Amino acid sequence: MNKKIYNLCLVTDRDILNGKSLEKAVEDSILGGATMIQLREKNICENEFIEIGKKIKKITDKYNIPLLINDKVNVALEIDANGVHLGQDDMNPVKAREILGENKIIGLSISTLEEFKKSKEYPVDYYGVGPIYPTTSKSDAQKPMGLEGLKELSKLTDKPLMAIGGITEENTLEILENGGDGIAVISNILKDENVKRNTKKLKTIFEKKELMEKVAGKIEKLRDRNPLIYHLTNMVTINDCANVTLGIGASPLMSFSEEELEDIIKISEALVLNIGTMDKEMVSMAVKMGKMGNKYKKPIVFDPVGAGATKARKELVEKLMENIKFSVVKGNLAEIKSILNFESESKGVDSLDFSLEDEILKVGKEFYEKYNTVLCITGKNDYIFSKENIIKIQNGHENMGKVTGTGCMTGSLIGSFLGGGETDFLSGILGVGIMGIAGEMGQEESKYLGTGTLRVKIIDKISKMNSKIFLENIKLESI
Numbered sequence: 001m002n003k004k005i006y007n008l009c010l011v012t013d014r015d016i017l018n019g020k021s022l023e024k025a026v027e028d029s030i031l032g033g034a035t036m037i038q039l040r041e042k043n044i045c046e047n048e049f050i051e052i053g054k055k056i057k058k059i060t061d062k063y064n065i066p067l068l069i070n071d072k073v074n075v076a077l078e079i080d081a082n083g084v085h086l087g088q089d090d091m092n093p094v095k096a097r098e099i100l101g102e103n104k105i106i107g108l109s110i111s112t113l114e115e116f117k118k119s120k121e122y123p124v125d126y127y128g129v130g131p132i133y134p135t136t137s138k139s140d141a142q143k144p145m146g147l148e149g150l151k152e153l154s155k156l157t158d159k160p161l162m163a164i165g166g167i168t169e170e171n172t173l174e175i176l177e178n179g180g181d182g183i184a185v186i187s188n189i190l191k192d193e194n195v196k197r198n199t200k201k202l203k204t205i206f207e208k209k210e211l212m213e214k215v216a217g218k219i220e221k222l223r224d225r226n227p228l229i230y231h232l233t234n235m236v237t238i239n240d241c242a243n244v245t246l247g248i249g250a251s252p253l254m255s256f257s258e259e260e261l262e263d264i265i266k267i268s269e270a271l272v273l274n275i276g277t278m279d280k281e282m283v284s285m286a287v288k289m290g291k292m293g294n295k296y297k298k299p300i301v302f303d304p305v306g307a308g309a310t311k312a313r314k315e316l317v318e319k320l321m322e323n324i325k326f327s328v329v330k331g332n333l334a335e336i337k338s339i340l341n342f343e344s345e346s347k348g349v350d351s352l353d354f355s356l357e358d359e360i361l362k363v364g365k366e367f368y369e370k371y372n373t374v375l376c377i378t379g380k381n382d383y384i385f386s387k388e389n390i391i392k393i394q395n396g397h398e399n400m401g402k403v404t405g406t407g408c409m410t411g412s413l414i415g416s417f418l419g420g421g422e423t424d425f426l427s428g429i430l431g432v433g434i435m436g437i438a439g440e441m442g443q444e445e446s447k448y449l450g451t452g453t454l455r456v457k458i459i460d461k462i463s464k465m466n467s468k469i470f471l472e473n474i475k476l477e478s479i
């Protein structure tokens with residue numbers, strides 16, 4: 001069973017649409033991430049219900065989203081809806097199942113433990129549980145059961161529980177943490193013009209929770225595995241890169257010797273390539289390292305420091321991007337724009353671009369399309385791009401820009417997680433996220449001292465990082 005279809009159900013109500021079209025509201029909600037639509041129109045005759053139902057079904061079919069009809073089994077049958085939602089006083093679910101057959105979805109409302117006990121043998125697919133909180137959208141709703149009531153019910157059944165009644169973006173996470181598998185919402189989605197955005201805010205909470213579950217335990221796993229990470233890197237920051245690699249639980253190996261390149265790559269779990277202090281030798285080594293890394297199937301993170309700042313740097317980056325398949329590329333906006341040959345000002349190795357999020361998203365998407373490589377664009381906010389997902393991380397502190405090498409250290413963290421066997425995308429999120437959190441915490445402890453102490457504190461915080469600290473502090477959203 002795909003439980004995800006029960007995640008986020010828009011329950012309709014034309015009476016609060018304030019002149020908006022129902023069809024547009026449904027489509028916007030689907031575009032915002034609704035996984036199910038329940039057509040619940042109370043003041044309506046059967047013919048009109050069927051007429052509207054047919055129109056809505058065309059939209060839900062277009063996006064392959066299930067459409068359920070509230071109360072009226074015959075309407076569901078007539079428009080070939082995907083199912084019905086029934087209350088305790090609506091048609092008995094046994095009869096509804098006989099009429100609709102095995103393949104349709106049937107949901108049943110539960111407001112009390114007694115109702116659950118009475119209904120637990122009914123042939124239904126999910127329970128609509130509520131009201132959880134007070135609601136203004138159902139005049140005959142029962143007394144709110146709160147999170148305790150939801151939790152209690154969740155212990156008694158494996159069927160999906162879709163919480164309903166007073167659900168907002170403020171209380172969705174606690175619903176999910178107290179036994180709810182999904183939410184069904186009227187007013188918080190339909191309250192104003194921004195149906196898509198309202199739905200997206202709710203959807204983000206599911207995505208964030210899912211991501212958190214994936215991330216949990218990964219730092220401890222890395223410390224257990226202690227992978228060897230080969231760096232061909234920047235002379236200015238090499239010592240700090242080695243220290244954060246050690247601090248997060250991997251083993252750094254820094255070498256500039258072409259003679260030992262192949263032997264080192266063979267025994268390494270991941271490679272970090274940073275061209276910050278490039279010279280003639282680095283140009284030839286970088287290409288050889290990349291090709292050899294690909295030959296031995298070692299994941300490589302590439303930090304194109306200062307890409308575009310000089311002709312030589314641009315040529316090297318072009319050569320690398322053309323000839324080597326990287327697992328992750330990490331850079332600031334100016335560097336990534338330079339790789340894509342977009343117009344960009346660059347001075348030294350610092351980005352001069354103060355671009356809007358729209359520009360970052362455009363650049364990131366274009367980069368992914370061209371190179372099919374996970375991309376981290378770092379800056380005031382950080383963005384991680386993969387095929388289907390874009391994650392925005394809002395940790396960090398502006399003073400990190402006054403400590404040289406926080407970007408290089410982020411590359412080492414990403415490389416460490418790649419070497420620990422994490423996916424390219426998760427390695428990007430963990431590396432960028434950990435650096436942001438360490439910067440924030442380090443800043444707090446060094447605020448009366450200065451940026452020299454901040455540098456040391458960042459390394460300290462990375463060495464003490466664990467999943468609990470990460471999950472408590474990460475400010476992440478999917479966009």
Ligand SMILES: Cc1ncc(COP(=O)(O)OP(=O)(O)O)c(N)n1
Binds near residue numbers: 107110128
């Ligand atoms: C998902 C979900 N849960 C509960 C209800 C309420 O159904 P019901 O008790 O039949 O009340 P009405 O919606 O018919 O007023 C629901 N609709 N959806």
Ligand SMILES: Cc1nc(C(=O)O)sc1CCOP(=O)(O)O
Binds near residue numbers: 166
């Ligand atoms: C339709 C419905 N059923 C409920 C139940 O408790 O069974 S509460 C409810 C209304 C939900 O609307 P809103 O998201 O605006 O609170």
Ligand SMILES: [Mg+2]
Binds near residue numbers: 070086087090
């Ligand atoms: Mg009903």
